[in-house]
Amino acid sequence: MMRTIANEYTPDTVSPPRETILELLEERNISQVELAKRMGKTPKAVGEILSDTEDISITPATALQLEQALGLSARFWMNRESSYRESLARLKERKEHEKLIDWLDCLPMADLRKLGYVKSRRKGPEAVREALSFFRVATVDSWKLFWSKTEVSYRMSSAFDSEIGHLAAWLRHGEILAETIACSEYNPKAFGSALEKILPLTTRPIDEICSGLVEHCRHAGVAVVFVPEFPKTHVCGAARWIANGRLPVIYLSLRYKTDDHLWFTFFHEAGHILKHGKKPIYVDDKNPHGARIEEEANRFARNYLIPSREYEEFIRAHDHFDGNTIRAFADKIGISPGIVVGRLQHDGLLNQKFHNGFKRRFTFDGLKVVEIEKATLESIM
Secondary structure (H helix, E strand, O other), rough: OOOOOOOOOOOOOOHHHHHHHHHHHHOOOHHHHHHHHHOOOOOHHHHHHHOOOOOOOOOOHHHHHHHHHHHHHHHHHHHHHHHHHHHHHHHHHHHHHHHOOHHHHHHHHHHHHOOOOOOOOOOOOHHHHHHHHHOOOOHHHHHHHOOOOOEEEEEEEOOOOOOOOHHHHHHHHHHHHHHHOOOOOHHHHHHHHHHHHHHHHHHOHHHHHHHHHHHHHHHHOOEEOOOOOOOOOOEEEEEEOOOOEEEEEEEOOOOOEEHHHHHHHHHHHHHHHHOOOOOOOOOOOOHHHHHHHHHHHHHHHHHHHHHHHHHHHHHHHOOOOOOOHHHHHHHHOOOHHHHHHHHHHHHOOOOOOOOOOHHEEEEOOOOOOEEEEHHHHHHHH
């Protein structure tokens, strides 16, 4: 039985408006011919409105006529029509999403659920819709178009290939985190000054490192986000411009968990922002342009962390590098000794197994970065 008619009548939003009209006519014992007379329409025109043809919609003029004839506001009828059209569109969308369920296989769905971006527990059309909403795109085709052409520079592991779905999700997650940081307008001079203040942070506790990186950079117009990597990203960090090219973002994943990698990655990505600006950056070892700009960013990071002149004098003065020598040099130039160890190992001047105790190790506890104490580290190795 139909509920009592009121001015704020709430219909079943899945059904078409004609069903509400037919219910009202039956309840009030009004024929379609009489309704046509009350509306000033022909019986044929009213018959079309009450037919099950989806092409016939309630226009504003018809809504005003129904208001006069049946007593419910024109706004009610327009909302009823709008809700019906939306329902039809959602049904059509759902059918399209049912064909795209396999697309979910290329995404880190378990991680997206853990982070709260996807609520659906099963692989279905609703999960497709939630994943598309997470990426802020309407279709999988637009996802492919946008996320396969995102202008970004990555510092990646050479041992693995990243999967585009996991990489895109990682970038989007970092973008969401970056949007929560209140940044000033980007100023390259201010960013250069910020890097000078950041360098002494290499010896500080991890809480000061994280807060200092974010604070110094945001005042210069750069967002720094710590983003745990998804299973198949294999990325140490990234530099990217978002907000229509107004906000540069540095992503840090802590892939190798040591301070030498963290700091090299940060200054590498900072180098991209300072030296390469907003121009498209596509990193590909087979692309000479990509290889060149990567080497420029590498050189920037190397020389910023350990000035080339001081480094050359240091390695010329020693034929081997013991712990005391490494610490003394690190103290002299004001950086963490783990960074010196990492540089010597990279340059083949120190065995990869030597002096790794100088390296501080970090990991994620949720989205918070924490330091792994040596005792804890030894217990898990």
